[in-house]
Each structure stands twice: as C-alpha cells, then as structure tokens.
Amino acid sequence: AQRVTQPEKLLSVFKGAPVELKCNYSYSGSPELFWYVQYSRQRLQLLLRHISRESIKGFTADLNKGETSFHLKKPFAQEEDSAMYYCALINAGGTSYGKLTFGQGTILTVHP
Amino acid sequence: DARVTQTPRHKVTEMGQEVTMRCQPILGHNTVFWYRQTMMQGLELLAYFRNRAPLDDSGMPKDRFSAEMPDATLATLKIQPSEPRDSAVYFCASGLPRNTEAFFGQGTRLTVV
Numbered sequence: 222a223q224r225v226t227q228p229e230k231l232l233s234v235f236k237g238a239p240v241e242l243k244c245n246y247s248y249s250g251s252p253e254l255f256w257y258v259q260y261s262r263q264r265l266q267l268l269l270r271h272i273s274r275e276s277i278k279g280f281t282a283d284l285n286k287g288e289t290s291f292h293l294k295k296p297f298a299q300e301e302d303s304a305m306y307y308c309a310l311i312n313a314g315g316t317s318y319g320k321l322t323f324g325q326g327t328i329l330t331v332h333p
Numbered sequence: 334d335a336r337v338t339q340t341p342r343h344k345v346t347e348m349g350q351e352v353t354m355r356c357q358p359i360l361g362h363n364t365v366f367w368y369r370q371t372m373m374q375g376l377e378l379l380a381y382f383r384n385r386a387p388l389d390d391s392g393m394p395k396d397r398f399s400a401e402m403p404d405a406t407l408a409t410l411k412i413q414p415s416e417p418r419d420s421a422v423y424f425c426a427s428g429l430p431r432n433t434e435a436f437f438g439q440g441t442r443l444t445v446v
Binding site: 227255265266311319326 | 336364366368372373374375376377378381383388389424426428433434435436437438439
C-alpha cells in the first residue's frame with residue numbers, strides 16, 4: 222500500500238530563515254512525488270514534481286530513495302510562502318495506476 | 334480558464350439527512366478524485382474514477398457513502414445518513430493519467446449538526 226507521512230502539522234519560521242517541510246513515503250514501486258500548496262482562500266494547486274527537478278518560487282525538493290523522503294526546502298522564506306503544504310505520491314503502474322495519495326499536510330507560517 | 338466546479342460550496346444539515354455533493358471536472362479530463370480534508374487526517378482519498386468507472390473506493394465508508402459518475406461532466410458523492418463525524422471539507426479533483434497533475438475544485442464545506 223502507498224502511504225505519505227508529513228510529521229509536522231505546524232511549522233513556524235521568520236522571514237529570511239531557511240525552511241524544510243518533511244515528507245516520507247512508503248511505496249513498493251518507483252514513486253512519482255509532488256508537492257501541492259493551498260494558499261489562503263485559493264484552490265489546492267501543484268507546486269512542483271520530482272521528475273521535473275525544477276525550482277518553483279525558490280522551493281526545491283529532492284527525492285531520496287534510500288531514506289524514502291521528499292523534503293521541500295527553501296533557503297530564505299518569505300511571508301507569502303505562508304500556506305498549507307501537502308506532499309503527494311502517485312501510483313505509476315499496476316491496478317492502482319493513477320491513484321494519488323496525500324499526506325496529512327503542514328501549515329507553514331512565516332513571521333515578519 | 335478551465336476549472337473544476339463543486340456545488341454547493343457550503344452545506345449545513347441535520348444528522349440523518351442525505352447529502353449530495355456535485356463536481357464538474359475539467360472538460361476532457363478522464364480521471365476524477367474525491368478527497369475529504371480534516372485537520373487530523375489531512376487529505377484522505379475517498380474514491381477515484383477513470384473514464385467514469387470506479388477504480389478504488391476503499392477509502393470510503395461503504396455503509397453510508399456512495400460515489401458515481403452519471404456522465405463525463407458530473408461526479409457525485411452522497412452521504413446517507415449523514416453523521417456529525419462527516420463534517421469536513423470535501424474536494425473533487427480531475428486530471429489526465431499521463432499528465433499526473435490533479436486540478437482541484439474549491440471544495441464543499443459540510444457541517445452535520
């Protein structure tokens with residue numbers, strides 16, 4: 222069974238500080254992982270995906286298969302980064318192809 | 334600007350009543366997901382469909398929840414009878430398998446009193 226775990230429900234940092242949102246996963250195959258973000262009064266939307274190896278709004282995430290982790294990082298947090306962040310995993314094959322599973326979410330607050 | 338549309342946005346109902354939530358996926362998307370958002374569990378997958386066929390509804394309490402896609406432009410989630418513990422925000426999302434990005438609706442906030 223696929224599973225995504227985000228151990229921190231709340232994370233607070235000050236503006237300009239580094240931030241890391243943790244995500245661990247459990248999946249028997251080769252995972253495809255994502256980070257989604259929900260800003261206040263907006264829809265949940267895709268932030269980045271590991272296969273793209275891109276930096277979005279200064280955020281990056283590296284897939285570590287040895288540690289089964291996909292932590293989201295940003296070197297200098299901004300107040301506009303305050304939001305709910307979800308880590309997600311999609312089943313890329315088999316009978317559950319396309320099944321998209323999310324973690325519990327982390328609320329990030331960046332203080333001025 | 335194509336978007337997933339959910340109705341109603343808010344619903345307050347009494348325990349024991351039937352609740353129906355509706356979702357209009359983005360035209361052309363053949364995969365539809367239903368999620369329940371709570372503080373404790375985060376986003377729980379209730380069910381998902383591909384080409385209107387249910388692929389997995391193992392996350393859904395079968396005795397009271399049901400999900401259907403009467404046609405490609407409508408997905409429904411029903412709760413009968415509703416209970417206070419069903420109070421949550423319910424999200425619908427749609428996408429295409431090869432794209433893998435899911436596009437979310439604004440959610441239905443359900444309160445069962």
